[in-house]
Amino acid sequence: MSSLLQGVNLYLIGMMGVGKTTIGRLLAKELGYGFVDTDDVISQATGKSINQLFAEVGEAGFRKLESDVLSQVCAFTKLTIATGGGIVLRRENWGYLHHGLIVWLDAPVELIYNRLAEDTTRPLLQDVDPKGKLRSLLEQRTPLYSQADLHITVQEADTPEDIAKRILEAIPNVLKPQVSH
Ligand SMILES: Nc1ncnc2c1ncn2[C@@H]1O[C@H](COP(=O)(O)OP(=O)(O)O)[C@@H](O)[C@H]1O
Ligand SMILES: O=C(O)C1=C[C@@H](OP(=O)(O)O)[C@@H](O)[C@H](O)C1
Numbered sequence: 611m612s613s614l615l616q617g618v619n620l621y622l623i624g625m626m627g628v629g630k631t632t633i634g635r636l637l638a639k640e641l642g643y644g645f646v647d648t649d650d651v652i653s654q655a656t657g658k659s660i661n662q663l664f665a666e667v668g669e670a671g672f673r674k675l676e677s678d679v680l681s682q683v684c685a686f687t688k689l690t691i692a693t694g695g696g697i698v699l700r701r702e703n704w705g706y707l708h709h710g711l712i713v714w715l716d717a718p719v720e721l722i723y724n725r726l727a728e729d730t731t732r733p734l735l736q737d738v739d740p741k742g743k744l745r746s747l748l749e750q751r752t753p754l755y756s757q758a759d760l761h762i763t764v765q766e767a768d769t770p771e772d773i774a775k776r777i778l779e780a781i782p783n784v785l786k787p788q789v790s791h
């Protein structure tokens with residue numbers, strides 16, 4: 611599989627809580643790829659948590675940092691990249707994402723809500739109505755997530771290993787032809 615991919619990066623996109631970080635790490639291991647999580651890079655580079663950044667520079671400031679990280683990461687090959695759920699919002703990010711293969715992990719709001727009910731690390735969910743917020747974010751973002759090369763549906767009983775396996779099995783069907791020089 612790794613040789614079939616020829617070093618092409620895998621970008622995982624989808625709503626917060628769907629499992630991008632967890633599954634990205636597994637896929638990297640399977641492929642012998644490096645693993646990058648854009649949120650982690652932002653936190654390491656700034657020395658601040660995602661919550662702190664949202665509080666200090668706002669969502670707009672965070673999005674700018676996210677685009678900076680993505681633009682740098684896409685210069686490398688042989689990486690699996692777990693993105694933040696909102697990476698799809700900025701048009702310029704798509705130019706970077708399309709350097710690689712884009713995988714959309716798609717789960718129902720109910721599943722995401724249950725997973726993140728006790729989680730305090732997603733600033734956008736610190737809302738009086740977190741489930742309603744998830745619903746409206748998903749509705750706003752679905753047309754954007756739909757631009758992925760691969761659409762993987764995630765259900766309650768799917769383990770991270772099941773999902774990683776499904777992605778690896780589906781990749782040969784969506785590989786883009788490589789330009790030969
Ligand atoms: N397939 C899965 N089954 C059960 N729990 C999962 C699964 N994938 C992720 N999780 C858990 O859900 C939470 C969110 O996962 P994470 O990988 O951080 O998602 P994301 O990066 O998309 O926000 C974590 O606590 C993680 O351990
Ligand atoms: O959906 C979003 O807008 C966000 C998702 C988060 O990452 P995960 O998708 O890894 O949770 C993180 O980037 C930030 O809290 C904003």
Ligand SMILES: [Mg+2]
Nearest residue numbers: 630631692693
């Ligand atoms: Mg994540």
